[in-house]
Amino acid sequence: MMNEQYEQLTEAIAQGDLATVDAMLSQFMIDALPEDQYAIAEQLMHYGYLTQADDILQNLLFLLPDEPQLLIDRANVAMELGDxxxxxxxxxxxxxxAEEYPQALLALADYYQMQGLFEAAMQRLEQALVVLPNEPLLQFAKAELLAETGRFLEASRLYEELYTQQTHMGGLSLAERLADVYRAGAAYEEALRYYKLALDEEIKPDTLFGAAMRRFNLSSMPMPLKH
Structure with missing residues (x-):
């Protein structure tokens, strides 16, 4: 019976059948094991059914009040819902x-960044990096914040370090990120190099336009005077 409920919910979520999801959810939370409830909550979050996901997370926190991951998940859902x-x-x-504390700090940094409190966001990221100094996700988050606050040179160093280890983070091209941050810092030659690398990965209109503009920037720069 439990497997049938789980499969029906999974299918309804994938098909966007919200009426079935809502009709089944209350009984599912009574019948299902916590791990099955959490798996359904993850699916709901993935498909953007945040209110329903939060209902399950709230129920799980009642059952497992000392589980920090549930608090972090509820916080992320709340932020998505504007709460x-x-x-x-x-x-x-x-x-x-808690082992999950660096993850909570990352979420806090995201919260403060959304509020425009960039210094507070950076403090939380630095705290998390003390605990996990080699965590790529934290390094990427710091680079993103540095770029957003105009600290392009520092951001480029972090992106460069990450790029030596992997070409993408969370589905985002690090070559594109490097191209954009070098462009923002007016380092057009370096920007063009990374636009070319990004185009080797995938040809996209925005990347093509960026590469073309950087070529124009370089060609229109004044030649050095000869003595």
Whole structure:
């Protein structure tokens, strides 16, 4: 019976049949094991059914009140729903001794960045990097924040370091990121080099336009005077 419920919910979520999801969810939360409930919550989050996902996460927190991952997940869902106050409350409940604490700090950094509190966001990222100094996701988040605040040289160094290890982060091209940050910092030659690398990965209109503009920038720069 349980497998049938799970499969029906999974199919309804994938097909976007929200009426079936809503009709089944309450009974599912009564019958299902916590791990099955969490798996369905993940599927709901993936497809953007955040209110339904939060219902399950709230139920799981009632069953497992000391599970920090559930607090972090509820915070992320709350932020997506625009409920920043509750998001902050959930994150503040994560114990500093928890293994998931760096993840909570990353979510806090995201929260403060959304609020335009860039210094507070950077402080949280630095705290997380003390615990996990070689975590690529944290390094990428720091590079993104540096780029957003106009610290292009520092951002490019972090992106470069990441690029030596992998070409993409979370589905995003690091070559494109490097091209954009070098362009923003007016380092057009370096930008063009990375636009070319990004085009080797995938030809996209925005990347082609960026490469063309950087060629124009370089060709229109004044030649050095001869003595």
């Amino acid at each position: 920043e106050d509750n998001a902050l409350d959930f994150l503040m409940q994560v114990n500093e001794e």
